[in-house]
Amino acid sequence: MPAAKAVNVLARAGFVARGVVYVIIGALAGMVALGFGTPELDRTGALAAIAGEPFGAVLLWLLVIGFAGLALWRALLAASARQEVGHRLLDALRAVSYAVAAWTTAEFVADGRSPGSSDSGAHDVTARLLQSTGGRVLLIALALLVIGIGVATVVRAASGRFAKQLRTGWMNRRTREPILRLGQVGHLARGAVVAAVGVFALTAALTDNPSRAKGLDATLRSFARTPVGPLALVLVAGGLVAFGLYCFAEARWRRSLGGVPH
Numbered sequence: 505m506p507a508a509k510a511v512n513v514l515a516r517a518g519f520v521a522r523g524v525v526y527v528i529i530g531a532l533a534g535m536v537a538l539g540f541g542t543p544e545l546d547r548t549g550a551l552a553a554i555a556g557e558p559f560g561a562v563l564l565w566l567l568v569i570g571f572a573g574l575a576l577w578r579a580l581l582a583a584s585a586r587q588e589v590g591h592r593l594l595d596a597l598r599a600v601s602y603a604v605a606a607w608t609t610a611e612f613v614a615d616g617r618s619p620g621s622s623d624s625g626a627h628d629v630t631a632r633l634l635q636s637t638g639g640r641v642l643l644i645a646l647a648l649l650v651i652g653i654g655v656a657t658v659v660r661a662a663s664g665r666f667a668k669q670l671r672t673g674w675m676n677r678r679t680r681e682p683i684l685r686l687g688q689v690g691h692l693a694r695g696a697v698v699a700a701v702g703v704f705a706l707t708a709a710l711t712d713n714p715s716r717a718k719g720l721d722a723t724l725r726s727f728a729r730t731p732v733g734p735l736a737l738v739l740v741a742g743g744l745v746a747f748g749l750y751c752f753a754e755a756r757w758r759r760s761l762g763g764v765p766h
Contacts, residue, residue, distance in 0.1 A: 579595075
């Protein structure tokens with residue numbers, strides 16, 4: 505079916521776009537850990553880095569297409585009756601997230617409007633929730649959900665369950681083993697970061713202090729303030745680069761259902 509093939513192509517382009525952003529964020533985090541510069545360690549910083557390169561605008565428009573493709577794919581999965589309600593809800597949230605990424609990236613490349621710092625966004629959302637009726641309870645619930653997603657991602661990495669999403673039978677052994685290792689390291693790092701974001705949000709809710717919430721930028725920098733110092737950020741940065749490279753493998757080997765990756 506032509507429509508299914510189109511969604512398939514767009515979704516796979518989206519995996520490449522996601523991989524590019526993760527590789528760049530990981531590289532920037534590594535630079536910060538080693539004392540080279542102070543770029544923003546989030547999607548805003550990644551977009552700025554791309555914009556400064558030759559043909560940066562073209563690359564950014566390709567990211568817009570990729571993010572839009574992922575948003576469409578996730579939306580179709582959310583509307584599918586083949587999945588459980590919980591999975592459909594998560595797919596709906598991911599669809600919204602990728603749609604926002606596509607829109608803000610398009611605004612950035614079209615008129616230079618920055619998507620804004622992930623930290624200021626986290627503070628603003630947290631402040632609004634804490635000021636609203638029942639907002640603290642909602643924030644606590646959301647924080648626990650984010651922590652749960654982070655922990656689940658780490659568990660999937662340790663167990664290797666993420667590999668079920670790949671056509672591993674289409675790979676030879678020399679290809680399969682490195683990709684699975686990249687997936688494990690990448691999912692471990694991504695899960696740790698997601699869980700940390702949730703912990704900071706939970707702390708903000710329990711202390712009624714929006715400034716305790718952290719976006720991706722401040723969360724990554726917090727790893728450098730652990731007892732092992734910048735080494736922790738170096739390890740997380742390497743893991744994010746690994747996850748980005750794994751996304752490139754997903755673009756080729758992600759399983760499909762009716763021509764649409766799932």
